[in-house]
Amino acid sequence: MLRTGVVAAIFWMCMATLLNSLAGGMVRALSGEIPAIELVFFRNVVALVILAPWVMRRGIVRLPAARLPLYGFRVLLAYAAMVMLFYALARMPIADVYALQYTIPLFTILLAVLVLKQHADAHSWGACLVGFAGTLIIMRPGIIELTLAAVCAITSALLSAGSNTVIKLLSRSESPEVITVWTNLLMMPLAFVPMLFIWVSPSWAQVPWVIGIGIASSIGGYSFTRAIASADARIVQPFQFSRMIFATAIGFLMFAELPDVWTWIGSAVIFAASYYVVLHERKGTPIPNDTESRA
Numbered sequence: 001m002l003r004t005g006v007v008a009a010i011f012w013m014c015m016a017t018l019l020n021s022l023a024g025g026m027v028r029a030l031s032g033e034i035p036a037i038e039l040v041f042f043r044n045v046v047a048l049v050i051l052a053p054w055v056m057r058r059g060i061v062r063l064p065a066a067r068l069p070l071y072g073f074r075v076l077l078a079y080a081a082m083v084m085l086f087y088a089l090a091r092m093p094i095a096d097v098y099a100l101q102y103t104i105p106l107f108t109i110l111l112a113v114l115v116l117k118q119h120a121d122a123h124s125w126g127a128c129l130v131g132f133a134g135t136l137i138i139m140r141p142g143i144i145e146l147t148l149a150a151v152c153a154i155t156s157a158l159l160s161a162g163s164n165t166v167i168k169l170l171s172r173s174e175s176p177e178v179i180t181v182w183t184n185l186l187m188m189p190l191a192f193v194p195m196l197f198i199w200v201s202p203s204w205a206q207v208p209w210v211i212g213i214g215i216a217s218s219i220g221g222y223s224f225t226r227a228i229a230s231a232d233a234r235i236v237q238p239f240q241f242s243r244m245i246f247a248t249a250i251g252f253l254m255f256a257e258l259p260d261v262w263t264w265i266g267s268a269v270i271f272a273a274s275y276y277v278v279l280h281e282r283k284g285t286p287i288p289n290d291t292e293s294r295a
Helices: 005-030 036-058 067-093 093-103 103-115 122-139 147-172 177-195 209-231 233-255 263-280
Strands: none
Touching: 005 067, 005 209, 005 233, 036 067, 036 177, 036 209, 067 093, 067 147, 067 177, 093 122, 093 147, 093 233, 093 263, 103 122, 103 147, 103 177, 103 263, 122 263, 147 209, 209 233, 233 263
């Protein structure tokens, strides 16, 4: 029988994949009407509103000047990744975009070796090669046209991996809450300035969609964090594949689009390679017994 903490972790992971897929559907619905840069700005505003109660209760932790360059670099990576992700979602089937996002753990390995000087053995490198082969199955360069949206989707995954690598550096001295608050605060001016040059006033009918993107993506990110914190990654990671199911359902219901068989095959290959990395990285690590208390 599954422990309460494990059930909670599975619930949070499925909630995260559902909300992120829903946010992707809303971004797609506004495509061609509101620029991706503007949607990223509004998403950030909503995230700060959601974070406001926590900030008012705890106060804003002072940011050491020595950490500012690292925070700035993380914000730049996260902002660029989000803009490219929103651009891809506006122009590609939702399921295809999220299938390519499964490469984030693979890019993270590469950056951990290059930037953090961590060791990667033959198993990890082999998984990376298999995973990127899955990417080629989805994108099929030379067989179908390689679009700018597809390049943005894979570049977004690379930039997200870079952002995750910086988070690992920051987390050595900062809490996740502090990192989240300061990232959103510092991203505001970065998102605001370019938005001024491409501003499109949302209609009243579009406002709920714009707010919905911010709510769904923000709570989705929180749900993902709760899932990882509530149980061992070996338990919750397989349920990330539910994002393909949710993204396919939302894409079909909202836009009558379905991923082809190559997208399913490629996403399965990428996901299997990413999950193998998780298993291999944590090999020999016991599954925590205190998951119930942390749920």
